[in-house]
Amino acid sequence: MTGLTSRSIAKAPATAATPQYDRNACGVGIVHLGLGAFHKAHQAFYTDAALAAEGGDWKIIGVSMRNEQVAADFNAQDGLFTILEKGNDGAKAQIIGSIDHAVCARTQPEQVLDALCDANVRVVTTTVTEKGYGIDRATGGLDLSNPVIAQDLTRDSAPVGVIGLIVTALARRRTRGIAPFTVLCCDNLPENGTFLRAGLIDFANRYDTDLGQWIADTVACPSSMVDRITPAQTADTRALAQELTGSEDVLAIETESFHQWVIEDNFPTGRPAWDAAGAIFTNDVAAYEKMKLRLLNGSHSLIAYMGQLLGKQYVRDVMADPCLEAIVRRHLEEVSATLPALPDIDLPQYRADLIARFRNPNIAHETLQIASDGSEKMPQRIFAPAADAIAHNLSIQSGAFATAVWMWYCKRGGKGMDDRAINDPRADLLRAAAQGDTPDEILSAFERMPGLFPKELSESPAWRKSVLGVLGDLAENPIEQVVETTFGRIS
Ligand code: CS2
Numbered sequence: 370m371t372g373l374t375s376r377s378i379a380k381a382p383a384t385a386a387t388p389q390y391d392r393n394a395c396g397v398g399i400v401h402l403g404l405g406a407f408h409k410a411h412q413a414f415y416t417d418a419a420l421a422a423e424g425g426d427w428k429i430i431g432v433s434m435r436n437e438q439v440a441a442d443f444n445a446q447d448g449l450f451t452i453l454e455k456g457n458d459g460a461k462a463q464i465i466g467s468i469d470h471a472v473c474a475r476t477q478p479e480q481v482l483d484a485l486c487d488a489n490v491r492v493v494t495t496t497v498t499e500k501g502y503g504i505d506r507a508t509g510g511l512d513l514s515n516p517v518i519a520q521d522l523t524r525d526s527a528p529v530g531v532i533g534l535i536v537t538a539l540a541r542r543r544t545r546g547i548a549p550f551t552v553l554c555c556d557n558l559p560e561n562g563t564f565l566r567a568g569l570i571d572f573a574n575r576y577d578t579d580l581g582q583w584i585a586d587t588v589a590c591p592s593s594m595v596d597r598i599t600p601a602q603t604a605d606t607r608a609l610a611q612e613l614t615g616s617e618d619v620l621a622i623e624t625e626s627f628h629q630w631v632i633e634d635n636f637p638t639g640r641p642a643w644d645a646a647g648a649i650f651t652n653d654v655a656a657y658e659k660m661k662l663r664l665l666n667g668s669h670s671l672i673a674y675m676g677q678l679l680g681k682q683y684v685r686d687v688m689a690d691p692c693l694e695a696i697v698r699r700h701l702e703e704v705s706a707t708l709p710a711l712p713d714i715d716l717p718q719y720r721a722d723l724i725a726r727f728r729n730p731n732i733a734h735e736t737l738q739i740a741s742d743g744s745e746k747m748p749q750r751i752f753a754p755a756a757d758a759i760a761h762n763l764s765i766q767s768g769a770f771a772t773a774v775w776m777w778y779c780k781r782g783g784k785g786m787d788d789r790a791i792n793d794p795r796a797d798l799l800r801a802a803a804q805g806d807t808p809d810e811i812l813s814a815f816e817r818m819p820g821l822f823p824k825e826l827s828e829s830p831a832w833r834k835s836v837l838g839v840l841g842d843l844a845e846n847p848i849e850q851v852v853e854t855t856f857g858r859i860s
Contacts, residue, residue: 388466396426418646443471462613478527485538507820562592676736680784769835808840
């Protein structure tokens with residue numbers, strides 16, 4: 370079996386869609402930092418559609434931040450990879466051609482800087498996960514204890530982190546008289562453009578305040594809401610990609626049919642026709658972000674921690690249990706009450722669609738994957754809506770339940786695993802906080818962790834009482850029983 374390449378796609382079977390544009394006629398216009406499954410299923414997919422609709426010099430140079438092999442794999446496949454779109458009724462294969470080639474930031478930082486300094490590159494996109502920026506969310510400035518930030522700030526060698534690379538490239542462009550690129554953050558963070566912009570300016574100001582001012586004055590950092598459920602690749606993904614495309618593809622990914630991208634329309638340096646694939650350009654991304662982070666991602670975290678404690682491997686396994694599904698529905702309803710109205714969105718329909726997406730029998734999304742990095746995810750997904758609920762006298766029951774379940778997961782780890790399974794940049798602190806003997810000791814220890822809980826929660830007796838109630842229940846009874854007595858029987 371031959372590997373996927375430009376030559377092999379010429380002979381791809383009818384079961385695989387191939388790029389509907391001349392790849393060689395399109396130049397590069399984007400550098401993407403963070404070459405993981407989500408980027409492939411989302412920005413690379415939208416850019417492929419934009420190139421098919423309007424052409425243009427918008428191909429992507431993909432930057433793998435640490436993994437050299439990923440970049441090598443892309444280059445061996447001429448930048449091509451397969452998306453398996455898995456709806457409720459089977460899979461469709463599409464070979465994506467929008468990535469031109471790839472480099473690795475850890476081993477080739479100067480090549481990354483060269484790419485970022487190319488005048489043709491007008492947009493830089495990022496998907497490096499919530500923890501990948503090295504920005505302290507409590508202050509909005511740099512997290513100086515982050516080893517990559519600390520290393521890049523020394524400026525002893527070429528930077529390897531997102532912030533260091535972008536600021537260094539902007540500085541070089543400024544010196545060379547090249548207009549700055551637009552920076553588009555695509556991670557699940559509230560007001561992600563404003564967040565990244567603050568980190569860039571802080572980094573620059575630490576050695577050159579003129580540069581910091583220039584970035585503040587000239588670099589556009591639109592916010593965006595990104596959405597497409599994309600599990601990690603498995604051996605099954607590769608086998609199915611091979612069956613449908615006729616080529617071996619080590620980079621194949623699987624994802625759901627649904628995709629959404631809402632982007633603040635602020636691209637002084639131009640952008641691809643992402644709207645060709647359905648991207649929505651607006652001036653109010655924050656409301657969409659809030660809806661998605663609280664409803665989709667918040668429920669995801671709740672599902673992940675319940676699933677881990679109950680030994681359920683996939684999101685769909687949790688959703689297959691009527692009692693657990695009822696908990697998720699209740700959560701969606703509680704959180705909806707905290708959202709601003711969105712004229713184009715039918716919230717009950719959005720919730721119903723989410724339930725169907727979580728239940729998708731063809732998507733094997735591991736609860737363990739979503740359970741990672743809780744300390745980075747819980748604040749915007751669970752705590753922020755709960756704080757809003759308190760301010761407006763709304764229900765906090767489900768938010769408190771999700772919080773206690775997370776803390777219990779930090780204490781016990783997943784069923785059938787030892788507690789080393791917790792994957793979080795603050796894993797040691799979380800484990801230590803969760804070791805308290807009483808619910809009050811546990812909650813108080815979590816509350817002392819800097820930047821985790823908003824003070825509206827720690828100062829609310831009603832919130833504390835609800836969390837302590839669930840923690841107390843979990844301390845005395847198996848989780849099956851806690852859930853059953855509250856919501857009915859678990860299968
Ligand atoms: C998930 C997200 O892993 C997680 O924390 O909640 O990756 C989620 O699948 C995406 O945001 C969906 O758009």
